[in-house]
Amino acid sequence: MDEQERYEFGLKTRKSVLGDAHVDRALATRTEFNTEFQDLITRYAWGEIWTRPAIDHTTRRLMTLSMMIALNRGDEFKMHVRAAVQHGVSKDLIKEVILQSAIYCGVPAANTAFHQAAEVFAGLEEAAP
Numbered sequence: 001m002d003e004q005e006r007y008e009f010g011l012k013t014r015k016s017v018l019g020d021a022h023v024d025r026a027l028a029t030r031t032e033f034n035t036e037f038q039d040l041i042t043r044y045a046w047g048e049i050w051t052r053p054a055i056d057h058t059t060r061r062l063m064t065l066s067m068m069i070a071l072n073r074g075d076e077f078k079m080h081v082r083a084a085v086q087h088g089v090s091k092d093l094i095k096e097v098i099l100q101s102a103i104y105c106g107v108p109a110a111n112t113a114f115h116q117a118a119e120v121f122a123g124l125e126e127a128a129p
Contacts, residue, residue, distance in 0.1 A: 003043060010047025017050060017057065018083045061089055062097050069101040069113045077113060081120045091121060 015023045061084045068077035102110035
């Protein structure tokens with residue numbers, strides 16, 4: 001697969017995981033400064049890693065949530081919580097990931113994650129028709 005094919009495959013995967021609207025917004029705000037970064041993450045995060053067949057997308061979503069908690073990446077955590085819920089991951093399963101993170105990442109990290117997840121859930125409920 002050449003780099004253009006990897007980009008197209010990655011773009012399709014990125015949109016399937018995060019949603020068309022989110023990805024379209026990210027790509028629409030590209031600048032001369034960040035275009036290469038957007039290309040890099042589309043090709044490698046989404047076209048190389050998220051497309052590997054050994055781990056299904058639900059498992060990858062849960063792994064990503066736990067890593068975002070561990071790394072204290074709140075914006076990315078909330079983005080992935082939103083995408084997970086929109087793709088059928090239950091709040092209870094997300095709760096279990098956060099509880100597990102309390103043991104391995106620390107209670108303050110889990111506490112923050114519970115607040116952030118609740119914020120996402122509330123926003124999704126408000127937006128629901």
